[in-house]
Structure formats: structure tokens, C-alpha cells
Ligand code: G3P
């Protein structure tokens with residue numbers, strides 16, 4: 001079972017920041033999950049649509065230029081990263097799961113990813129793009145066919161795996177509370193990987209392993225690795 005650091009190692013460091021990403025890399029995680037929002041002129045790595053919870057700034061991310069966001073403190077003196085910075089930071093070291101939140105102008109996202117691949121900053125195989133917005137995923141798959149996409153959902157409609165398969169998804173990303181044997185078996189039979197969020201406690205980690213889940217998103221990836229190595 002693979003371990004993805006959720007918003008980086010966000011249980012111990014400010015989420016989606018260099019500190020959280022660096023700690024995850026040091027823990028030799030299988031991948032790092034990060035949230036992407038459109039700001040006024042760029043893609044930035046931040047979970048909320050508003051700056052208020054995770055920075056000392058205020059207002060909507062989408063209304064704010066990166067030059068202004070870049071002056072804010074995201075905790076422990078950390079800055080909010082933009083997409084380019086995060087790709088350069090992780091480089092080819094581990095899988096990158098970009099979760100698209102409120103994003104627009106995806107043609108720019110496609111050209112940025114293509115450019116980074118062409119320059120050897122990242123590799124195609126390490127990239128996994130997920131979203132609750134399956135329209136965005138469908139558009140992405142049509143315009144960047146090589147990219148792996150992960151269909152996120154908070155709960156499971158009965159025909160969910162069927163839907164994800166038709167979306168040409170690589171994986172389905174589910175809330176840990178909605179996973180069961182039946183779903184895992186159905187998804188796997190369709191060739192889909194199953195990943196669950198957010199899995200932090202020993203009992204949950206062991207339960208996901210027992211269910212045959214392919215990967216978990218954890219705020220405490222070091223701890224999760226330790227549990228799995230027992
Ligand atoms: O990508 C899995 C998980 O991060 C989705 O929920 O709110 O933590 O972004 P959230």
C-alpha cells in the first residue's frame with residue numbers, strides 16, 4: 001500500500017508548504033498530495049478558496065495576484081508556493097498528486113506541465129491529477145492524454161467505478177469511511193487503483209491494508225510508514 005503525504009507532512013508542518021513537502025521527501029513517501037487553486041494570474045498551492053485560514057492574508061485567492069500572495073506567511077515563516085515552484089522542489093523525487101480545487105484556464109496548466117516534462121523537471125509517470133470536478137478531469141484527459149487522473153468522491157454511488165472507468169481514470173480517491181470490500185473488488189476488476197483519505201490512525205491504516213486499498217493519503221506519512229513496516 002502506497003503512502004501519499006496529504007498536503008505534504010501536514011500533521012507536523014504548515015500544510016502545502018516547503019517545510020511539509022521537504023519533510024515528506026525526507027520520509028521517502030511514495031507520493032505527495034497538494035491542493036491547487038487559481039489565483040488572479042497563476043496556479044498556487046493552497047487548499048481553501050480564501051487566504052484567511054492558512055495565511056496571515058485575507059480575501060479570495062482568485063482575486064489576488066501571486067506577487068501579493070508571495071508576501072504572505074503560510075505558517076512558520078513559510079510562503080505559499082506556486083505550481084512552478086512546487087514542481088521544481090519535488091523534481092523527480094516522488095509521485096506528485098495535484099488536486100485541482102477551484103482552477104480555471106487549464107490550457108495553461110497543460111502547457112506548464114508539458115514544459116516541465118520537456119525540460120526534465122518532472123516525469124510523466126510521477127504525475128497524478130485528481131479533482132472532485134470530473135468535468136475538469138474529462139477535459140484534462142482529452143487535452144493531456146498521457147496524464148493519470150484520479151476521480152475524487154466523498155461517498156460512493158453504486159456505479160461509481162463504472163463511471164470512473166469511463167472517465168479513463170487511473171484511480172478513484174474515496175473518503176475512508178465509505179470504502180468496503182465490494183467496492184475495492186469492483187474497482188480493481190475494472191483496472192482502477194483505489195486510494196483513500198485521510199488516513200492517520202493505526203487502526204484505520206491497518207483497516208485500509210486489510211481491504212486491499214492501493215494507497216492512502218495521510219497527514220502523518222512517517223507514522224503511517226512505521227505502522228506498515230511492522
Ligand atoms: O485528495 C484527497 C483529499 O485531500 C480531498 O479532500 O479537503 O483534504 O482536499 P481535502
Ligand code: CA
Nearest residue numbers: 033034035099
Ligand atoms: Ca486535497
